Amino acid sequence: MTRLTAVMLLTALPFLALLGRTDDVGDAANLVGLGGALALWWQVVLGTRQISERLCRDRLRVVALHRWLGGCGAFLVLLHPLLETIANRQDPTYLVLLDFSWVESSYTSYGRVALLLFLALWLTSTLLRGAVRHRLWRHVHYVSYPLTGLVFLHAHGIGTFLAELPWLRAYWLALAGCLALLVAWRLAVPLWSHRYRLVARDRLSPTVTQYTLAPLGNRRARHPAPGQFCYLRLGPLSRAHPFSVVGHGEDGTLTFAVKRAGPFTARLDGLEPGAVLRLDGPYGRFTRQARLDDRPAVLIAGGIGITPFVDLVRRHAGPHMSLLHVVSSPAEAVFRDELRDRLGPRYTEERPLVPRARYFVCGSPGFVESTVGGLRAEGVGRDQLFTEHFDC
Incomplete structure (x- = not known):
């Protein structure tokens, strides 16, 4: 994760260098817009697992960072047009008025289309997430690609800092080129x-x-x-x-x-x-910590969430390891006999509380959330918890 954080900070340095050049609301709007675009760019990068896995092998941390960037990006992307409206002394209709009749208005309208797409993406990922089916949410999520492309095109056409600073314009084009290559890579990966x-x-x-x-x-x-x-x-x-x-x-x-x-x-x-x-x-690196040393490891699985633990028990079972498999029906009790034979009495029927243990929890999101909540209430620290979940 340290390597990924360092790379992200390096990509932000050119924009941080502009902080001393923000003399008015218009400059602040431009800088905020560039920051929002970079957050969107990183969201697309982290959403491409073949790339993000090379920067950080901990998939859950990458997903958490992806979501955090979504919140930061939302703030910056929504703040940018509001500041532009104030800087240009316009009424709220300025935010959605599409005009492709001439060059500058066309580039401005690209940003407005991007704003509308972003609102659809943001609403289905936050306020409406519980009411939207996963398939629809995923399809709406795909608009992040044309959305980010429009943002880069919008800033390239009318961005003040990009027009004034050739080095920044070159950097912006390099980011846009990397984005295009990344999208092409993602489309081609299934073929090979x-x-x-x-x-x-x-x-x-x-x-x-x-x-x-x-x-x-x-x-x-x-x-x-x-x-x-x-x-x-x-x-x-x-x-x-x-x-x-x-x-x-x-x-x-x-x-x-x-x-x-x-x-x-x-x-x-x-x-x-x-x-x-x-x-x-x-x-993934979900159970890596359970193999580092002989520190007690408690594995807690809900239903088919047992699958990440099967190979771990087969290859690393020892006196330091115990397992609880919570099932709602006999049909979910797969691998029970084998794992019980390997672990013996450490295949438990109740959740064990072990001092200094690491706890590994896998199952549905609801199961993971309730189990982790119970462990936290019983004094298990955040640094002792490792989780993974699946969506049925």
Whole structure:
């Protein structure tokens, strides 16, 4: 995370150098707009896992930073047009009046279109998030790409600082070029992602199936560490879905245990051996701390949230490790017999409180939130908690 923070600060230095040049409201509006654009730029970068993973392997921290930037970006992006309205002594209609009749008004209107797109993105991600289905939210989220492009185009056309400072204009164009390359990269990644063939499928319970995938050709994903996950696609143009790796072989085979809980998992459940899938990964560092030393590790899983712990227990089970698997039905009690055999009495029926232990919690967002809340209430510190969740 330190490396990522350092890189982000470096990209902001050229704009921080402008603080001494803000003499009036118009200058402040320009600087705020540039800052908002940089926040949007970093949101797009962090939203591209193939890039952000190279800057920080802790996926949850990257997601948290992505959301934090969304709040900062929202403040700056919304403040910029308000300051421009004040600086130009205009009424509120100035914010939404589209005019493409001449060059300067066209560049201004690009910013207004970007503002409208941003409002749609912001509303569906905050105030309306609970009322909007995940699929619609995801599709609306895609507007961040044209939105950021319009913001860069808007500032390039009428930005005062960019017009006055050639070095800043060159830097701005470099950021825009990186954004274009990043979008192209994201569109092309599915076409050259690893191809794997389904070689076996085993029904673990009425709702959970185990899939074993073998690499096609010489290209294969690197061996995953315990607790890591991969993104699976049914085709090069289909949406990717993350699943924890429960095992891997020296020949490159990967095993996943998936609960049927939606359209994608239903299609996955209908595949027969021989089907070809696309794979991207592995990612994540969720259980890394449980393997660093012999400090007590308490694993708490809700339902299919057991999957990140399976390989960890198989490879690193010891007297320092205990596991609680909370299930709502017998169909979710997958891997119970194997894990109980490996852990013995440390496969617990109640949540253990262990001094100085690290707690690893995985399950649905509601399960993780309630479990962490209970642990915090019982005195477990934030630095002892490691969480991961999935959306059914």
